[in-house]
Amino acid sequence: MDRPIFRRYVLLVSLVFVVFASHNGIAQSGYRLWLDYQPLGPSAADHYRERLQAVVFPMDSETDHVAFDELSRALEGLLGQKPMRQSAATPKTGLMVGTPGTLPANDAVEQAKTRLPDNEEAYVIHHHSAANGRPMTLILGNTDKGVLYGVFAFIGALQRSEDLARIDTVSSPKIKLRLLNHWDNLDRTVERGYAGFSLWDWHRLPGYRDPRYTDYARANASVGINGTVLNNVNANALMLTAPYLEKAAALADIFRPYGIKVYLSARFSAPIELGGLADADPLNSEVTQWWADKAAEIYRYIPDFGGFLVKANSEGQPGPQNYGRSHADGANMLADALAPFGGVVMWRAFVYEDTEPEDRAKQAYNEFVLLDGTFRDNVIIQVKNGAIDFQPREPFHPLFGAMPQSQLMMEFQITQEYLGFATNLVYLGTLFSETLQADTYADGPNSTVARVIDGELNHQPITAMAGVANTGTATNWTGHPFGQANWYAYGRLAWDPDADAGVIAEDWLRRTFGNDASFLDALLPLMMRSRETVVNYMTPLGLHHLMGWSHHYGPGPWIRDKPRADWTSVYYHQADTNGIGFDRTASGSDALSQYAPEVQAQFNDPQICPDEYLLWFHHLPWDFQMKSGESLWESLCRHYYSGVEEVSAMQAVWEAQRGKVDEIIFREVADLLAVQYEEAELWRDACVLYFQQFSKMPIPTGLPQPEHPLEYYESLYYHFVPGN
Template identity: 55%
Template structure:
């Protein structure tokens, strides 16, 4: 008996450890702390729903898990509409309630929208969740559980919601050998070796998390693609994943290696205009759809950073994308063609090359092709001006690509909440076709009436127990889903939701944690790349500062290519006097940014070679401001440390300890960034550090001698 009790105790301990690890993400469904709110929730523990599909089975299980966790009450699910207080879930045709709206109004909610409405009937409060499809019902239920997890009242609830973007996607850079390129949270969660016969329960929790924030598409493999995933044996493995994801409303995409017809097809060429190549892709698409009828399509990185593509055969991006589009079109599949291209053979400013390659092709792509464009024209830098392709491609759907995994933002050891950065990009006015055409309005189709719309995030998910390495990195996954559903949501609202569901509902602690999150991105920019500096990270691994690096095999992989520091100043001149990259933006932006006196401070070194002695608006020189920004970044991390200590009693012990240690690492690395960069740039400015800026702890030679041969994330 004693042995049995000990076993039970260990089991309970393991569940508690799992709960404190962050594994449950924002779906932990913790006990509601507000007694009045909790009692009101118990009135809704009777649920009416006809359970007649796999998705409705998922809904039932989610409601059961959530109600027992939040209220301690088990829900009772019935088929009889005649209930007292409770929740009624069904398609609009099943509910047949005039109060939901006219058929025309309900039809506008589409296949994924939903409506939540609380009504009082004969003195009883009932909450109706209605949609046009089961997937819409699932999204509506998750929104209800989000409201309950944040301890909001359900009385007088009236919400009508549908996604603004059609494709809400995670791009995994996972390799078939379970390494993850630019991943900092362990190995890939996909175990290709055991699929299709062994399907890990973790895939279910992954699908639940994505569905809860509206993500409806997943690209499973690295954009630096391996053709093996398109073989028959691996397609059977992909089918197992697609079958699991389908009831959660998630479509599977695969990265297509352009040279696959050669590597796995036995052909001598992958020329997109070759008849045999076209036929090979047609047959491969037919094979895929015979296994996965709702397969989403292909994500393609071509003629970029050494990847094969149509230009290998003297063709262009239209030739390559349209050949694949023709293979997918009979099955309603999509081609997502990445616009991250630049050539070592082209002496042009790397900033300009995507625009130069794609704008002349606008309107020539097939109707089932989208261009996936990074938020900025260089490469996921801590801060970038919005990509000039947003607004320039008026006849070709352009979707957003953000990076969740923090390749250039300290990896999973730095607390950096990315929603403010996402908002900065989405809010930027492209002035195309007119003033007020923000990036958000471009990608949601408002500006140019795109047939397809979307937003993707490069996933920061791995095998770590908490999924993302840093507990706060979960918030970036969450933010991606929420902004893809509604690109107008504020960073503050998203942070409020995530904190309450994930860490604590204590009002004071929530506000403190939100302060940490909202200042974290600006802190990181300041201690890494202030005032428009960019791409000065360590070569290859991108870990830590290395502004001195100049030994790469191609010029635009050198840090010195981007900052161009000399005795006169620092920064890349992209004005008319330089590379003229500014000409790719609309006239109002050109006029403002061309003038060193009117450009925003945060873009200075992006577009100007700024003299060290240039006087800025605060009356201090650029060198003084640069130095102070680096110090502000360090001081900001120290402030984050202090704020975090003040919430100890309101968050679980395990996560408090983990974040405390990670903030210590971040603080040390912030100092390293400040010291190494200022020591190096000072060799050009020849100016002393201004008052208030701490001198470097070591010599420049020390920082230059540091080596990191096993920095994580390189994917091999």
């Protein structure tokens, strides 16, 4: 055997062993995510074993079966015992699971019924002392979906070693449609994907149904995600052809018992590319009929198909404006095709003209606000959290609160396109919550973004949230072990946008790594600070869009002379000898006027504008005095340098956890933190040197000089960056 073949053979055997180990408890590879049911400590296990030996759990559907299987898997892993399922006629156990229609009537069920919210996905976990003195725990759902979510919540309580007698939960989702958007292509590449190739093996579907698809569904159901868009928003029309619909139907069959519907990104020009029509004009009767026929065909393959996600007239994608029509014309045409079947259209508001606007941040507002109230009842406008493009920090999008007669949904990015990819440890729960809790003042104080999208503020009947997925074929699903926390946090916040990001982070840590108090005390603050750390060494003080060209990896504040000015960095930071920052007040682009007066008042005056957004809204001189007393230049430098120091502190915190987590996970995180430190230094040195040529001011005393001159950093070029 020659050496190259031998090396490949050894690598293959090693990979097979890692996968085998991850399925057999030998090693914690990360494959099992937060559902890795490792044995509990003796005290907690003994507390549960006596009360959970047998379960009353009537089986009425496929979803009931998967819920019971999950409960059995969890109890076997956590306690070392599988439950015995009793018939509903002889409830002699301390755990009952079901719906009001499947469980036998008793005091516990009757009490819990009165507490169930009016929502098919709602559940109650209720502890009750029975008349015979025996304690009873009840998981009651309105439907089998509620039962499934209740079972996962109960398992989470066991993983946290909670006292059964104190578990008392009533839960109902505030958002109706809670989706992952997969930017996956039919060739299995993933746009902005940093965790391997696409999960969907289109070539072997529908014949081979990878067990990973079921594990994906389990993970999503465990955090309440109930929808998945299978393909890229930069859609390929082939996705709507019969062979691919058959493949999508196979995935829908796997996902259905877990309460998950399948959606597809639709290419607006499909009537031309697939139907041979002369145009895709939404007011052309031939076009509307083509889409009506296509919708009927899709529902024959997938009876519970969720609907279409559409990116139109943005970044070169076709859309209704190609024919002089509006976004409402295009969205309503598709909505009419789906309406007979109950489907929805999620129409993305990430748009900007082919000609350069005076400020990219204003574009979506300018195009959509005029259309408020003109969209069909089954159209939802999908709005990114900020007006530019998933930057490390952005103010909330001005459309939230500005379209009271339309249904708006949130679009977050879970994959870390602008936050260091899967090499950086960044907990995004804090970013998500920062946006959700921002006050739009659309209807006075406390008109938060969360209240806009959960329907409370404007009484919209269909509510939704989307997250651009960070999953792939990596053994641990997300590339970085801590990237799993962002998938988890997104699901939890989609269920309840007002949930506490810190509580969610702690819950993920406990369910993933266990309940060691010293570990939790060390890692929770690290996670909660991690996003601010990255903002500091990438885009402090409201700077944005400083990344490398096209692939978006690494620093590129010098990017200029591209096909569009708003695809460059210099367009956004506008650094010159007079100062730095983008003036979005009335003296500049006036983008600030798109917000309510109360919001404008927060940001309009640079003396009171929060430092986090200072250079987003203002172009200021280098010697502008900050609230700290430092000059703007000094403050900018200190943020860049503190970001690097904070990564070093993260490394020290993680190193102290050696022996508390599995060695495979420990080494992977340690190595990635070392990579992150190198990248943080790169960002710091490149940006400080670049901006110094305009400020003409020295790096503050006590801070080390960059290792190389600016020309070195500008000359760096990265080949084959993933996700590009």
